[in-house]
Amino acid sequence: MNSNRTPTIGVFDSGFGGLTVLRALIQRLPQARFAFLGDTARLPYGSKSRRTIARYAAQSAQFLVQEQGAEFLIIACNTASALALDAIQDAVPVPVLGVIEPGATAARAASRTGDVLVIATDATVQSHAYAAACRAHGLRALEKACPLLVPLVEEGWTDHPVTEQVIRIYLDELNAEAAAAGLNPDTLVLGCTHYPLLRPLIEAAVPSGIRVIDSAESTAETAQRQFGESFALSAAGLDIVEPEIHCFASDSVEKFERLGSRFLDRAVGKVKLVDLGG
Numbered sequence: 266m267n268s269n270r271t272p273t274i275g276v277f278d279s280g281f282g283g284l285t286v287l288r289a290l291i292q293r294l295p296q297a298r299f300a301f302l303g304d305t306a307r308l309p310y311g312s313k314s315r316r317t318i319a320r321y322a323a324q325s326a327q328f329l330v331q332e333q334g335a336e337f338l339i340i341a342c343n344t345a346s347a348l349a350l351d352a353i354q355d356a357v358p359v360p361v362l363g364v365i366e367p368g369a370t371a372a373r374a375a376s377r378t379g380d381v382l383v384i385a386t387d388a389t390v391q392s393h394a395y396a397a398a399c400r401a402h403g404l405r406a407l408e409k410a411c412p413l414l415v416p417l418v419e420e421g422w423t424d425h426p427v428t429e430q431v432i433r434i435y436l437d438e439l440n441a442e443a444a445a446a447g448l449n450p451d452t453l454v455l456g457c458t459h460y461p462l463l464r465p466l467i468e469a470a471v472p473s474g475i476r477v478i479d480s481a482e483s484t485a486e487t488a489q490r491q492f493g494e495s496f497a498l499s500a501a502g503l504d505i506v507e508p509e510i511h512c513f514a515s516d517s518v519e520k521f522e523r524l525g526s527r528f529l530d531r532a533v534g535k536v537k538l539v540d541l542g543g
């Protein structure tokens with residue numbers, strides 16, 4: 266690490282949904298240089314096997330470290346965090362932080378009953394990574410795959426009656442499963458990068474008394490705690506006008522530029538196309 270230059274934080278997602286995590290990171294560590302990679306050519310990860318996800322994610326992590334000089338990595342993708350964190354850690358010589366543990370920490374802070382619901386991709390649910398992380402925090406978690414939601418967000422249908430209906434069906438099923446299991450959930454974890462974009466529809470569809478949380482804020486907080494100190498990064502007392510953000514994608518650069526600003530809440534700028542191999 267060279268303390269005379271701005272440290273680079275690499276942020277990785279299978280697509281551009283992870284920009285919601287980048288948005289939270291910028292607020293906490295505004296003076297870092299950010300390199301964000303969306304592996305849009307190979308999205309979705311959520312329907313693929315652990316082996317494939319691990320290979321794709323390791324290649325992506327290596328790009329951020331070797332080509333972009335990232336000194337630490339945030340794996341914003343829930344699916345890659347759930348299935349490939351070890352493979353990523355083995356592939357790069359820098360500290361790596363995933364979103365599952367911060368998500369479970371946020372659920373612990375939010376839940377009074379100790380029963381939480383998690384919605385995520387198929388692969389994340391099948392890994393039961395959220396259930397395990399929640400259990401370690403003394404929580405009972407019921408997980409449900411909602412595979413139609415990522416394509417709906419990718420289509421830009423974040424406020425569409427079809428999406429609203431799909432969300433209601435999934436959540437009705439989940440609530441019925443929770444009741445059958447004798448759970449009394451008071452917290453719903455959005456265990457996928459894309460779901461925060463659906464938050465208004467999801468909040469309107471959950472029974473009253475259920476808090477909806479996502480891991481972005483909790484992940485940024487953990488990153489600030491773990492990396493901020495070692496890199497002398499702090500949001501305090503700084504008047505940063507524009508953070509330094511470099512975005513890369515393995516495909517669909519125009520779509521990334523068009524839709525990415527919704528996730529990041531600011532213009533994503535020029536997105537560079539990268540070839541990550543097969």
Ligand code: DGL
Nearest residue numbers: 279309310311343344458
């Ligand atoms: N980024 C993925 C996640 O958070 C969602 C999109 C995908 O399936 O690749 O799980």
